[in-house]
Amino acid sequence: MEIILTHNNTDFDGLAASFAASKLYPRAIPVLAGKLSANVQEFMALHKDTLGFKTIKDIPSQQVKRVILVDTKMASRVGPLGQLTQKPDVDVHIYDHHPAGADDTPASQLVREDVGAVTTILVEILRRRHCRLTPFEATVLALGIYEDTGGLMFSTTTERDAAAVAYLLGRGANLSVINEFIDRPLSKEQKELLRELTSRSVVLVIHGIRVVVTSAELNEYVEGLSHLVHRLGDIESPDVMVAVVRMHDRVHVVARSRIEAVRVNTLLQPLGGGGHGAAAAASIKGGDAALTLEQLVRSLYDTIRPQRGAREIMSSPVKTITPDTTVDDAGKVMLRYGHTGLPVVEGDRLVGVISRRDFDKAYIHGLRHAPVKGFMSRNVITITPDTSLRHIQRLLIEHDIGRLPVLEEGKLVGIVSRTDVLRTLHGENMPVRYWTNFGSARAGEAAPVGTDRQVVDRMRQQLPPHILDLFDDVGRLADGEGVQVYVVGGFVRDLLLGVNNLDIDLVVEGDGICFATELARFLKGTLRTHEKFGTAVIRWGDQKIDVATARREFYQYPAALPQVEASDLRQDLYRRDFTINALAIRLNRERFGELVDFFQGVKDLEQGLVRVLYNLSFVEDPTRILRAIRFEQRYGFTIEPQTMGFAREAIARQMIRELSYERMVDELILILSEENPAPALRRLTELGLWEYLLPGLVWTPWVEVEVSAVPSMLKALAEAGLPVPQRPWVVYFYILARHLSMEGVCFVNDHYPLKQVMRDDLFKLHKEGKDTNQALMNWLRGDDPLSRLESILRDWSEEAILALRAGFSLPDTVRLFEAWRRIRETRPCLTGNDLKALKIPPGPIYARILNRLRRERLDGRLTDAGAERDFVRRLLQEEAPASETKGGNHV
Numbered sequence: 001m002e003i004i005l006t007h008n009n010t011d012f013d014g015l016a017a018s019f020a021a022s023k024l025y026p027r028a029i030p031v032l033a034g035k036l037s038a039n040v041q042e043f044m045a046l047h048k049d050t051l052g053f054k055t056i057k058d059i060p061s062q063q064v065k066r067v068i069l070v071d072t073k074m075a076s077r078v079g080p081l082g083q084l085t086q087k088p089d090v091d092v093h094i095y096d097h098h099p100a101g102a103d104d105t106p107a108s109q110l111v112r113e114d115v116g117a118v119t120t121i122l123v124e125i126l127r128r129r130h131c132r133l134t135p136f137e138a139t140v141l142a143l144g145i146y147e148d149t150g151g152l153m154f155s156t157t158t159e160r161d162a163a164a165v166a167y168l169l170g171r172g173a174n175l176s177v178i179n180e181f182i183d184r185p186l187s188k189e190q191k192e193l194l195r196e197l198t199s200r201s202v203v204l205v206i207h208g209i210r211v212v213v214t215s216a217e218l219n220e221y222v223e224g225l226s227h228l229v230h231r232l233g234d235i236e237s238p239d240v241m242v243a244v245v246r247m248h249d250r251v252h253v254v255a256r257s258r259i260e261a262v263r264v265n266t267l268l269q270p271l272g273g274g275g276h277g278a279a280a281a282a283s284i285k286g287g288d289a290a291l292t293l294e295q296l297v298r299s300l301y302d303t304i305r306p307q308r309g310a311r312e313i314m315s316s317p318v319k320t321i322t323p324d325t326t327v328d329d330a331g332k333v334m335l336r337y338g339h340t341g342l343p344v345v346e347g348d349r350l351v352g353v354i355s356r357r358d359f360d361k362a363y364i365h366g367l368r369h370a371p372v373k374g375f376m377s378r379n380v381i382t383i384t385p386d387t388s389l390r391h392i393q394r395l396l397i398e399h400d401i402g403r404l405p406v407l408e409e410g411k412l413v414g415i416v417s418r419t420d421v422l423r424t425l426h427g428e429n430m431p432v433r434y435w436t437n438f439g440s441a442r443a444g445e446a447a448p449v450g451t452d453r454q455v456v457d458r459m460r461q462q463l464p465p466h467i468l469d470l471f472d473d474v475g476r477l478a479d480g481e482g483v484q485v486y487v488v489g490g491f492v493r494d495l496l497l498g499v500n501n502l503d504i505d506l507v508v509e510g511d512g513i514c515f516a517t518e519l520a521r522f523l524k525g526t527l528r529t530h531e532k533f534g535t536a537v538i539r540w541g542d543q544k545i546d547v548a549t550a551r552r553e554f555y556q557y558p559a560a561l562p563q564v565e566a567s568d569l570r571q572d573l574y575r576r577d578f579t580i581n582a583l584a585i586r587l588n589r590e591r592f593g594e595l596v597d598f599f600q601g602v603k604d605l606e607q608g609l610v611r612v613l614y615n616l617s618f619v620e621d622p623t624r625i626l627r628a629i630r631f632e633q634r635y636g637f638t639i640e641p642q643t644m645g646f647a648r649e650a651i652a653r654q655m656i657r658e659l660s661y662e663r664m665v666d667e668l669i670l671i672l673s674e675e676n677p678a679p680a681l682r683r684l685t686e687l688g689l690w691e692y693l694l695p696g697l698v699w700t701p702w703v704e705v706e707v708s709a710v711p712s713m714l715k716a717l718a719e720a721g722l723p724v725p726q727r728p729w730v731v732y733f734y735i736l737a738r739h740l741s742m743e744g745v746c747f748v749n750d751h752y753p754l755k756q757v758m759r760d761d762l763f764k765l766h767k768e769g770k771d772t773n774q775a776l777m778n779w780l781r782g783d784d785p786l787s788r789l790e791s792i793l794r795d796w797s798e799e800a801i802l803a804l805r806a807g808f809s810l811p812d813t814v815r816l817f818e819a820w821r822r823i824r825e826t827r828p829c830l831t832g833n834d835l836k837a838l839k840i841p842p843g844p845i846y847a848r849i850l851n852r853l854r855r856e857r858l859d860g861r862l863t864d865a866g867a868e869r870d871f872v873r874r875l876l877q878e879e880a881p882a883s884e885t886k887g888g889n890h891v
Contacts, residue, residue, distance in 0.1 A: 001060070001063040001064045001066075002025055002027050002064070002065065002066040002068065003028060003030075003059060003064055003066075003067055003068070003081065003084075004018045004021045004028050004029065004030040004070060005031055005033055005068070005069055005078040005079070005082065006018050006033075006069070006070050006071045007074075008033070008035055008079060009036070009037055010035070010036045010037060010040055011037050011147060011148065012037075012040055012143040012144045012146075012147040013071055013117045013118055013119055013144040013145070013148035014071040014144075015036075015043075015044075015140070016119040016140050016141045016143055016144025016145070017071050017117075017118045017119045017122055017144060018031075018070050019140055019141070020119060020122035020123060020126060020141055021068050021095065021122060022052065023126060024126065024131075025068060028066070029052075029058075029059070030052065031053065031054050031059060031081065032053050033055075033081050034078070038187075038223035039182065039184050042181065047140075050136070056080060061081060061084060064081075065090060066090065066091040066092070067081070067082075067090055067093075068093045068094075069085070069093070069094045069095070069105065070095045070096070070118055070122070071095075071096060071097075072096060072098065073096045073098065073104040073110075074101070074103050074274065075105040082105075092107040092109075093108065093109040093110075094107040094110045094111065094112070095112075095122060096110075096111075096112050096118055097113055097116070097117065097118045097120075098265070098275060099265060099276070100112070101274065115158050115160050116148055116149035116152075116154060116156045116157040116158055117144055117145040117147075117148035118144075118148075119141055119144035119145050119164070120160050120161045120164040122141075123164040123167065124160065124164060127167055133171045133172075134171075134172070135171065135173065136174075138169075139172075141164075141173070142168040143178050145161055145165050146165070146178050147182050149161050154278060154279070155258060156279070186224075187222075190222060190224055190227075190228060193216060193222050193225075193228060193245070194228045194231060194232065197214045197216055197228060197229075197232055197243055200216060201232065204300070207306045207307055207388075208306065208307045208309055208387070208389070208390065208391065209240060209259065209262065209304055209388065210238045210239045210390060211238060211239065211240045211241070211300060211304075212232075212236045212240070212242075213241075213242045213243075213244075213293060213296070214232070214242075214243050214244075215289050215290065215293045216244075216289075217246045218245065218247045219248065220247065221247045221248055222247060225245055225252055226279075228243075229243045229256060230256070239257070239258055239262070240255070240256070240258070240262045240264070240300070241256045242255045242264075242267075242296055242297075243255075244289050244292050244293040244296070245289065246287070246289040249285065251283070251284040251287035251288065251292050253268060253271060253283070253296070254280075255273075255275075255279070255296075256278065256279055257277060257278050259390075262303075262304060263276075264276075264278070264279065265277055265280040267280070267300070268296075271284055307388055307389060308389055309386055309388045309389055309392070310383050310386070310392060310406050310414065310416050311385035311406075311414075313416060314385070314406045314413075314414030314416045314420065315416070315417070315420065316413060316414035317414075318413075318414060318415045319339065319342060320344065320412065321343075321344055321354070321372060322345065323371060323372060323373035323376070324371045325371065325372050326368065326369050326370065326371060326372070327359055327362040327363060327367055327368050327369070327371075327375065328369060330354055330359060330372050331359050331363065331368075334356060335616070335620075340355065340402055340403075340417070341353055341355040341403050343412060344372060348410070348411055348412075349410075350405055350407065350412050351376075351378065352373070352376035352377055352378045352380060353380050353405065354375060355403075358372075358376065358377070362374075362375045381395055381399050381401060381404060382404065382405045383395065383404045383416065384406065385406055385408055385413065385414070389421065389424060389425075392404060392416055402417060403415055403417045403418065404416045404417075453593075455495070455594075456592065458495055462495060462500070463502075466543075467502060467504075467543075470523075470540075470543075470545075471487065472589075472592075473522065473523070475587040475588050476589060477515070477518060477519055477522060478515070478587060478588050479588055481510070481518060482510070483510030483515055484508070484569070484586065485508050485509075485587045485588060486506065486507045486584035486585060486586050486587060486596065487504060487505065487507075488505050488506070488507045488573065488585075489581050489582075489583070490503060491505060492584060492595075493580050493581055493583060495585075496583070496605055497635065503544075503546075504543070504544070504545050505548070506545065506546065506548070507548050507549075507550050507572050508547065508550060509568055509569055510549070510550075511549060512547050512548050512550070513529050513535075513536050515547060516529065516547035517536070519545070519547065520536075520538045520540075523538065525538045525540035525541075526538070533548075534549030535549070548572075569596065570598055573598055574598070574599075576613065577617065577621070577624045577627055578604075578611060578613070578627075578628065578631065579599040579600060579601040579609075579613060580631070582598065582599050582601050582613060583595065583601045583602070599613055604640070608635070608636065608637040608638060609640040610631050610637050610638070610639045610640060611640040612628075612646060615646060618646050618649075618650035618655065619650055619653075622650055622655040622656045623663055623667045625647045625651065625687070626668070626670075626684075626689075627670075629671070629684060629687075630667075630671050630674065630680055632680075633679040633680040633683060634680075647687065648687070651687055651688060656689070656692040659692075661752050661753070662753050665752045665753065668733075669733075672728075672729035672732040673728070677707065677729075678704060678707045678708045681704075681707060682704065684699075685699040694740060695744060696740050696743065696744035696747075697736060697739060697740055697744065698739065703739055706806035706807040707736075707806070709806045709810075710728070710731055710732060710802070710806055712810060713805070713806065713810060714802075716813070716814050717813075717814065717817055720814050720817075720818065722814070722818065722821060723817075725798050725799050730758070730799040731799045731803050733758075734761060734765055734799055734802075735806050737762050737765065737766075738765050738766065738803060740766070745763065748762065749763075761797055761800045764795075764800065765800055772793075775792045776789075776793075776804070779792060780812050780815065785858060785859035786822060786823055787855045787859050789816075789819055790858065793823075801816070801817075801820070822858075826854060826857055826858055827854065828850055828868055829864060829865035830850070830853060830868045832846050832850075834869070835850075835872070840872075840876070849875070852871075852875065853871065853872070856868075
């Protein structure tokens, strides 16, 4: 015989888990071995025949060969039949979600998971086995999960509990029935006990944690103490709650915790209690309520440690302004430091706070030059460095404010913002000062993208040995100098994407220039420093290493060049353009390869998104719009919708007009330097950016054909062994400029910082391009000699020729360049010394003779030195009479 047992004072989770186990073990009998909670008792009064539960007296204990325990691992809590688990011939299986304890029953099979309800574990097994459930059965199982998770609201609730409920609802679970039995009206006795507990409750603040304790004495037993404690918790909203109630001859203790710092199962363990870290209970026969409560309070004072408060999360030092600061200047400070509010101080005294909303209202009403004292809030709520995080939350919520100045002995020492609290609550501001995207993987499993192990593996697989050695040296040197060093930016992005990139940018939390000096000395490399920006460049063989002090950048006005001040790694990464470029890998030896990801850049890499780090990113630096397009097209990503909205807004406000043309052409060159810039240039067209970059350019299908043809052209030249331009971007630039009007060409030459040779090429392409292209076509179709081609292409650069030929026949272009190479490589056999040996007086005539010889060789009429000498002699003889007649030599 097999039986299923659960704990005394059975709740819906125990009942539902027992029923679920009966479906997993069809021969097992579910047994109600003790008292039932009040709502379960009412439910069973209606449904006991349907569920098939038996009582102890129905079980012949000598025939039991297997005991299945659910919602407990302690045989002492399941009544008299629990003694069967001690028999050597009885097999024990356990399904539970409570932490392990010293009194746990040994079992041949133990399934214990950290979920909100044990029923969740059993529902998952039923689902995997494709067990059919009727709507009524689904309702019973959902009752167990809903009750033990507080309707999925308790802190112990997991996504697995929610998924199990969703599955049961899909099988017809009835929420009306669930609500009827979980949210039962209180009986008269329960109402009286709740009033007693409320009136006797005492609030204790222990190291910033709000604890409510209460007690009561009754002559009779009242059901549902845990439910009453839950109700009282809704009224008092404490962090921790403990209720001690003597009923008849027993003391009952119920404890609840809403914070990780206090685990009430540990608190009640000395009393023989059990449960979770968030909910636990104990029952003591013959105990004393007052003494028990006193013991628990002492234990709370002994075990609760000081919690993180204002001192740990505040920002310091604080940027402040004076009452006479103008609204306009206050706005610039907010923009500079990314703040949404500023304390106003007069001397050492805090006199007010001005928020972004105050600033916006004053600005709208044309009061930008008025002092802030007319708009600041003077009734300032402040805190001390020891104020707890929970109390800070309450103040922010109750007063609907975004920041709390921190005062110590009357002086402003820091400020806590709503953002600081959110970062702390949601894991972005971990005790190690940053959130790292890594975790441990099980043996034999591939580590997920972003783990430190996989980062190190990728570095070993993708990087050449000398770079790995370099990083090892950097880590050792950083440890010796007592600084933290990270490789950041595009190198990390491309490492995770599996793209080759050896552009190394190091960020130092400390003195970057001092570290760079030591690194350059160690590597025996050359060093160039920029004291103003706290940066340095090391040249180490062919490798360039950029080293920077961790810094923040701010913009005094939209599109301005950034100003710089020292900061930490987070602020350094926050100043960057996109989340995918705000990644860092730590190089210090102890935590080598640790991936730092404050802004979910790894997630955006995996999803293929280009996302800015803050709303004003494109306003502060509109060149980031062009960079967003470049990265989007390079990697086949998508500009994240909200980021695209910010870009369109910045374009509509014509922020790009604030940029210098030097910065614009730099970004355009980077786009044109991509392997195939056509998709990015098409995206520029979609966003209406040509009017800023190349005014008058119309992106037509033919322009796209020409631009798209260049990669194939360059590839064909390389495969033919012909020279390829060192700067392919110039070819693309010339193609675009060819389609401008003369006014557009003049605009480009007047505004863009181009070299003179490029200016000349642009005018030449515009004035002579069409005729030259026709001449080239005629040469290709005819049988003119090479000298004719030389006369056509004389003074044309390779880039300009390619720009002329883009979109035309690829074989013809290769043929042209093969001919052009022959032209450039062709030299006469004779030199100036040979002409001197022929008794020709030195002078300009040498150049004329050698050019004639070169043309004759190009056209195949001269093939060796002898023929060239004969040609020179004939030339001199033919020209001699003319020279004598006209008084000069005109070869």
